[in-house]
Amino acid sequence: MALANTAFVFPGQGSQKVGMLAAAHAEYAAVRDTFTEASEALGYDMWDLIQNGEQEALNLTATTQPVLLTSSVALWRAWLEQGGEGPAVMAGHSLGEFSALVCAGALGFADAVRLVRQRGEFMQTAVPVGEGAMAAIIGLDDQAIVDICADIAGRGEGEVAAVNFNSPGQVVIAGHTGSVDVAIAALKEAGAKRAMPLPVSAPFHTVLMKPAGERLAEAMAQISIQAPSVPVIHNVHCQAENDPERIRELLVQQIYSPVQWTGCVQAMVERGVGEVVECGPGKVLSGLNRRIDKSLNSHSLEEPEALQATLAALAGAA
Structure with a gap:
């Protein structure tokens, strides 16, 4: 059963930091297993990079994107492992849209983590570092x-x-x-x-990303996409889509189009959402959402205490 008045939102780049999710990794098998799966898909130890790497390395977009997607999916799986119910709607900020689509069952996790690493590489090489x-x-x-x-x-x-x-x-x-x-x-x-x-490390969502969009379209042609089990509001036009081919098109367009986050949140409110759970590291989106609509109640999942508090709060709100 879905939580009728609840949205899950997934952060994009800028939420990454060395040492994130340490407590959740220690507490939840789902988090540990998700990072293991991502490391196997990419061929390097992602968890070691997050805990022991340099922030500068973590900020490079080809690294940041799979790291943040994995972090969000890990917390979503921990939420389900702890008995949490699914939301009525999802949305993600830029890269977070991929996280939302994985959690909604539209994209396979291993496919997505490889895809967003490629997306990051395409975006980085579209404009050289520093330009x-x-x-x-x-x-x-x-x-x-x-x-x-x-x-x-x-x-x-x-x-x-x-x-x-x-x-x-x-x-x-x-x-x-x-x-x-x-x-x-x-x-x-x-x-x-x-x-x-x-x-x-790159000027995202500008026309300078058009070459990256063309390369992403080629990579995405090899990826299977399903109709999402939960509506996902897309950044480009602030609407949900069921058609896998339309979702594919929007993910390509998103790379060189503005992120209409204000519109996405307003679209969720119009669907009756009053509770918003930030499923990923940090609380960037929670801060934005309060400025968009002060009636929204925000929750987070990064720390085990926060996840348990969110479970209790949403059980009371249901």
């Missing part, structure tokens, strides 16, 4: 950000665009490093409260 950047813009009207970036890109010196609509007043821009720097200065001058570079 692309992303920055979070806080406290400025969304349309003003779109317009200022379009003006800078229109000068022909480099691409920059609004690419993640994370919550009202929080938008991420991306593009060529020089143009992002120019945009940061212009957006501060226009009244942004904060404009800060993000610890990512």
Whole structure:
């Protein structure tokens, strides 16, 4: 039985940190088994990398993507192992959409973990390290950000665009490093409260990712996709899809299209969602979701105590 008013959401890049999930790994066999499965699929010890590697290595997108997908799937499996019920709807932020589709049964886990490593490689090689950047813009009207970036890109010196609509007043821009720097200065001058570079290694969700999208389409042609058992709201258009071929198309489009996270959360609220569980490391999405709709109750699963508290809270809310 699904939890009728509950959504599970899955984080994207930026939630990774050395040492994450240590307590969950010690506590839950499902977490340990999931990391073992991922390590076998990729041919290296992922758990050792997370616990003992360097943060700089973890931040490289070809590493970050399989690590975060594995972390989210591990916590989902731990949730089920502990008797948790499935939600009424799912969504994931960028990479997290792949995590959501694995947990909804649309993608096989081993296929997905290999696929997102390729996705990361394609995204990284589309723009050499150092030539692309992303920055979070806080406290400025969304349309003003779109317009200022379009003006800078229109000068022909480099691409920059609004690419993640994370919550009202929080938008991420991306593009060529020089143009992002120019945009940061212009957006501060226009009244942004904060404009800060993000610890990512490529300008995701811009037209600069089109070559990565073409390569991802080729890789995805080899992957089986099923209709999801739980509706998954997609970043590109804030709707759920059942047709596997349409899901395949959207996952390719997503790589070079803006992430409409505000719209995704609003779509979940329109479905009657009041409880949102962040299934992955950190609480980035919980913070965004509260800014999008203050009526939402947020829960997390990263720590065993939090997972048990969420089980109890949702049993009471059902």
